[in-house]
Amino acid sequence: MCRLTILVDMDGVLGDFVTSFLSAYHKAGGMGEPSRPIQWTFIDELDPIAVDEAWRDPGLWLHEHPYPGAFAGLRALHERHSVYVVTDPGPHPMIAIPAKLRWLGTHAPWFPQRRLWPISDRSKIMADILVDDRAENVREWLSGPTNNGRIAGGLSAYLPSREWNHDAPRIHGLPTGLAVVVDGELDTIARMILKDETVPV
Numbered sequence: 262m263c264r265l266t267i268l269v270d271m272d273g274v275l276g277d278f279v280t281s282f283l284s285a286y287h288k289a290g291g292m293g294e295p296s297r298p299i300q301w302t303f304i305d306e307l308d309p310i311a312v313d314e315a316w317r318d319p320g321l322w323l324h325e326h327p328y329p330g331a332f333a334g335l336r337a338l339h340e341r342h343s344v345y346v347v348t349d350p351g352p353h354p355m356i357a358i359p360a361k362l363r364w365l366g367t368h369a370p371w372f373p374q375r376r377l378w379p380i381s382d383r384s385k386i387m388a389d390i391l392v393d394d395r396a397e398n399v400r401e402w403l404s405g406p407t408n409n410g411r412i413a414g415g416l417s418a419y420l421p422s423r424e425w426n427h428d429a430p431r432i433h434g435l436p437t438g439l440a441v442v443v444d445g446e447l448d449t450i451a452r453m454i455l456k457d458e459t460v461p462v
């Protein structure tokens with residue numbers, strides 16, 4: 262069996278960042294809701310003062326609800342391959358990173374904390390597979406200097422279907438042979454990846 266290097270995004274793949282962010286935003290006195298369907302740029306529509314306070318709230322991550330099947334999928338992949346959790350540290354990394362580590366430790370105590378990579382630019386990371394909710398991240402990673410045209414284990418990028426990405430291949434021109442939007446969570450994606458192991462890397 263080939264051991265693949267797999268990157269799993271945290272916010273939007275493992276946990277419901279949007280709901281958690283809106284909760285922290287309203288707790289900070291922010292008014293209103295973003296328009297639907299929500300796009301990943303939804304924060305730009307909100308009151309910037311309450312937005313900044315929400316970013317400074319460790320509860321933003323500590324209270325993030327895992328998507329169903331997310332940690333079962335992470336565990337299945339981690340048991341067979343080299344898995345790293347990647348995450349954008351946001352505007353206040355000194356607050357965000359310890360909170361993200363605690364959140365990961367709470368929901369996945371079996372996952373090595375040194376495998377959390379706080380990095381926003383996916384194009385700088387070499388790996389075989391990326392699981393990310395944001396089509397822009399996938400496109401950036403696929404076109405990065407280390408991954409351009411690379412195909413490993415079948416598909417290279419998987420996006421769990423979200424409001425902001427379900428039309429991703431059509432809208433963003435993601436290469437259909439390399440990236441796929443999956444109508445399911447990380448457990449479904451993990452099954453697809455583990456099934457693809459028969460494809461030579």
Ligand SMILES: [Mg+2]
Nearest residue numbers: 270272273394
């Ligand atoms: Mg994300």
